[in-house]
Amino acid sequence: MDSKLLDKFLKYVKVDTQSSDDSKSFPSTDKQFDLAELLVEELKTQGLKDAEVDKNCYVTATLKSNTVNKDIPAVGFIAHLDTAPNAPGKNVKPQIYQNYKGDLITFPENPDITLSPEDTPYLKKCVGDTIVTADGTTLLGGDDKAGIAIIMTAVEYLINHPEISHGDIKVCFTPDEEIGQGTEHFDIDKFNTDFAYTVDGHMPGKINKETFSADMITIKIKGKDIHPGEAKNVMVNSIRIASDIIAELPKNVAPETTEGYEPYIHPFEINGTVELTKIKILLRSFKLEDLELFKAKIEKSVNCVHKNYPSSEINIEVKHQYKNMFEYLKERPEALDILWKSVKETGITPEWKPVRGGTDGSRLSEKGLPTPNIFAGCENSHSLKEYASLNAMENGVKTLVNIAQNCCKD
Numbered sequence: 001m002d003s004k005l006l007d008k009f010l011k012y013v014k015v016d017t018q019s020s021d022d023s024k025s026f027p028s029t030d031k032q033f034d035l036a037e038l039l040v041e042e043l044k045t046q047g048l049k050d051a052e053v054d055k056n057c058y059v060t061a062t063l064k065s066n067t068v069n070k071d072i073p074a075v076g077f078i079a080h081l082d083t084a085p086n087a088p089g090k091n092v093k094p095q096i097y098q099n100y101k102g103d104l105i106t107f108p109e110n111p112d113i114t115l116s117p118e119d120t121p122y123l124k125k126c127v128g129d130t131i132v133t134a135d136g137t138t139l140l141g142g143d144d145k146a147g148i149a150i151i152m153t154a155v156e157y158l159i160n161h162p163e164i165s166h167g168d169i170k171v172c173f174t175p176d177e178e179i180g181q182g183t184e185h186f187d188i189d190k191f192n193t194d195f196a197y198t199v200d201g202h203m204p205g206k207i208n209k210e211t212f213s214a215d216m217i218t219i220k221i222k223g224k225d226i227h228p229g230e231a232k233n234v235m236v237n238s239i240r241i242a243s244d245i246i247a248e249l250p251k252n253v254a255p256e257t258t259e260g261y262e263p264y265i266h267p268f269e270i271n272g273t274v275e276l277t278k279i280k281i282l283l284r285s286f287k288l289e290d291l292e293l294f295k296a297k298i299e300k301s302v303n304c305v306h307k308n309y310p311s312s313e314i315n316i317e318v319k320h321q322y323k324n325m326f327e328y329l330k331e332r333p334e335a336l337d338i339l340w341k342s343v344k345e346t347g348i349t350p351e352w353k354p355v356r357g358g359t360d361g362s363r364l365s366e367k368g369l370p371t372p373n374i375f376a377g378c379e380n381s382h383s384l385k386e387y388a389s390l391n392a393m394e395n396g397v398k399t400l401v402n403i404a405q406n407c408c409k410d
C-alpha cells in the first residue's frame with residue numbers, strides 16, 4: 001500500500017493548485033483544474049465510471065456498494081485541491097527521507113530554515129518513518145494533497161479487495177478551501193450521502209467534531225469634524241470614542257491569551273478619521289450562549305461610552321459567520337462513533353481535538369451534510385517547513401477502509 005500511496009502523493013504535490021485571495025472568479029485559479037482533471041482520469045481508470053469535474057472545479061465519483069444489504073449509510077470522503085496562498089506553491093520539489101533517523105532536517109535550497117524534533121514534537125515519533133518536505137523555497141502542499149492521496153489509495157484498496165463489504169462511497173475534491181470558499185458551490189443534494197468526512201491536516205489520532213461558532217461585529221462611529229482651531233465644544237472625535245470602546249473589551253478573553261476550549265473577543269481591524277471610525281471584532285466560542293453574552297457585553301460597553309459623547313452616532317451590526325459543527329453532528333452520533341472506532345482499529349489512540357476556527361466541515365454540517373474531520377498526516381501547513389509522514393498517511397488510508405467496513409456493521 002505505502003509505495004502506491006507515496007507515488008500518488010508525490011505526483012499530486014508537483015501540480016501547482018494554489019488558490020488566490022485576490023481573484024474574483026470561481027474557482028479562484030484555473031490551474032486547480034489541472035489536478036482535478038488528472039484525478040478524474042485516475043478515478044475512471046480505477047473503474048469509477050461516473051467520475052467528473054464540474055464547471056466550478058468540484059471532482060465527484062462513486063464507488064458503488066458491493067453488497068445486497070440496502071440499509072448501509074452512503075458515506076462521503078472529501079479533500080481539497082488547492083494549496084494556501086501564504087507561501088509559493090509552484091515547482092514543488094519533494095525531498096524524501098526514508099528511514100528517518102530523528103535528526104535535524106535541512107532544506108537544500110534554503111539554509112535559513114531547519115526542521116528539528118525539538119520544535120516539532122511529532123517528528124520524534126517518526127524515527128524509521130518516511131518523511132517528505134519541500135526544498136525550502138515552496139510549501140509542500142501536503143495540505144491537502146495528503147488527504148487526496150489517502151482517499152485515492154483507500155478507494156483503490158477497496159476495489160482490489162472485493163471481499164471487504166461496503167455501501168456507496170462518494171468522493172469529492174473541492175477547490176478554494178484555503179480562501180474560505182470550498183463549500184460555495186458544493187452540491188449536497190447531488191452528493192447525496194448520509195454523512196461525510198473531510199481528510200485534512202494534523203497527525204494521527206487527531207479527529208475533529210467541534211469548531212468555533214463565529215460572529216463578526218462591526219461598530220460604526222460617526223463624529224463631527226471641524227477645524228481644530230475652532231473645535232471647542234463642537235468637535236466630536238470618533239477615533240477617541242473608538243479607543244474608549246476598545247479599552248472596555250476584556251483583555252483576558254483574547255486570542256493571544258486563550259487556547260483549547262477558551263473563547264475570545266478579537267478586535268482585528270480599525271479604520272478611522274475624526275468624522276467616521278469603523279471597528280471590526282470577531283467573536284469566537286465553542287458555546288453559542290457565549291456569543292450572545294459577548295454581544296450583550298459589547299452593546300453595554302458601547303452604550304456606556306456613548307453617554308460621554310451624546311452627539312455622536314454609534315451603530316452596531318452583527319454578522320453570523322458559522323456555527324460549531326457539533327451542533328449538527330450530535331444529531332448524527334453514528335458518524336462520530338464509526339470514526340472513533342475506525343481510528344482505534346488502526347492501533348492508534350483517537351483524540352477529539354477542538355478546532356479554533358471554522359472548517360469546510362462546519363459549513364457543510366450547517367448546510368445539512370454532517371462532516372467531521374480526519375487527520376491527513378501533515379504538519380506546519382501553509383509554511384516552507386511543511387512536512388508529511390508516510391506512516392501517518394497510511395493510518396489515514398486504514399481509517400477510511402475501516403469506516404467503509406464499519407458502516408456495514410450495526
Ligand SMILES: [Zn+2]
Nearest residue numbers: 143144200201
Ligand atoms: Zn487544508
